[in-house]
Amino acid sequence: MAHLSLAAEPQFFRGASIQSKVLGFGLRHSVRPLLGLWARLPFDVFPPNVVDQVARLLPLHEGTKWRPVELRDCTSEWLQAKGVDVDGTVGAILYFHGGAFLTCGLNTHRRLVSRISYASKQPVLNVGYRQMPYEPITESIADGVDGFRWLMDRGYKAENITIAGDSAGGYLAFSVARAVMDEGWGRPAGVVAISPLLDFDPTGKQGHRNADRCQLFPMNAVARLSDVALRMDTRRGIAGTRTCPVDMPLGDMPPALIHIGSREVLMADAELMANRLVSAGVPCDLQVWDRQVHVFQAAASWLPEARVAIDEIGAFVQRLAEQEAALTPASRVATHKSREAKTAAVR
Known part of the structure; x- marks a missing residue:
């Protein structure tokens, strides 16, 4: 599959700054070879999540406030950017x-999350x-x-909650939106997916024009991750029960914004x-x-394209909020009935 013909024309943001070119070059010649080596090992190696601990030292977007939140099976945090x-x-x-469902955490992404909060004007x-290799993706x-x-x-x-995530978090954003609608809780405001992993079948990626162009992920690492996830599901006796976002019923899903680097x-x-x-x-806005790297938005402190991208996310989230607020009581009832009908049809 050299190129997929899209039902909607993507919006292309042209131009790559010196900073983004340096970042891409650095990743291609450092992290990418390490991931390729990991994929070739004859045994599984899952180092401790040191990167998340080191990330505690990174400075935050000015004025950010947060506090821990204990969910049933994991620790999360409630975060507000300045003025939110x-x-x-x-x-x-x-x-x-x-x-990749294997590393990173609250500390590595707190700066990105705080900038998204600031741009969106929402907490x-x-x-x-929970992540692999300790828990399968269904627990995530x-x-x-x-x-x-x-x-x-x-x-x-x-309808006032937007679900967002990057990379593996993009997989969760769509999966959680589907799950809460299936629970009958209502339809979220929208989904934002940044450089999302949405299909564990590597076939489409192997035949894509970007199979060998990515500055971060070699193709063998993508295939190895798919194998790890499958073996995790098999060990837990849940193989074949998890549906990737691209294969979910989609007719009743909320509006989506997807960001992706061209390579x-x-x-x-x-x-x-x-x-x-x-x-x-x-x-869906694609x-x-x-030439931006995987989740380049995380480098907003020094990458100009990242700041523009986060502003685009903020505008999307605010637009969803304004559209919901503009609904009259009668139109809101009609809209919700229409959504319920679509949900019933999908089921």
Whole structure:
């Protein structure tokens, strides 16, 4: 599959700064070879999550406040950027960090989350979900559903909650949105997926034009991760029960924003998901960022493209909130009935 014809034309953000070129070069010649080596090892190696502990030392976006939140099976945090009020009638974001379901955590992503909070003018529940190799992805999803329930218990309605995540967190963002709707809790405001992993079947990525162009992930590392996830599911007796976002019922999903770098191997997933969402009648903005690396938004302190991208996310979240607030009581009832009908049809 050299290129997937999209049902909707992606928005292309042209241009790459010197900083982004240096970042891409550095990753291609440092992290990428290490991931390729990991993929070739004849045995599994899962080092301690040292990167998340070291990230405690990183400075935060000015004025950020946060406090720990204990969900049923994981520790999360309730975060507000400078000037953001906590008001259950306005809106909130449920966020899932990336890290291939194997690494990273609250500390590595706190700066990114605080910038998204600032741009969106909404508080964020940053979920420290359980990860492989200790727990399968189904438990990560369960932690996300608990996070959504936590927000609802504090006065946020489903339609006022945007679910967001990067990389593996993008997988969780769509999966949790599907899960809470299947629970009958209502439809979230929207989904934001940054460089998302959305399909554990590596076939589409192996045949994509970006298979060997990605500055971070070699193709063998992507295939190895898929194998690890499958073996984890098999050991827990749940193999075949987990559905990847690209294969979920999508007709009743909320509007989505997907960010992807133009050379990322995960472009295959982003294109496929955007195509299936739009074909199902769901609004989806696919934004392609010229030569940007995987989750470049995390480097907003020194990467100009990252700051523009986060502003795009903030505008999307605020637009969803404004559209919900503009609904009259009668139109809100009609809209919700329409959503319920679509949900019943999907089921």
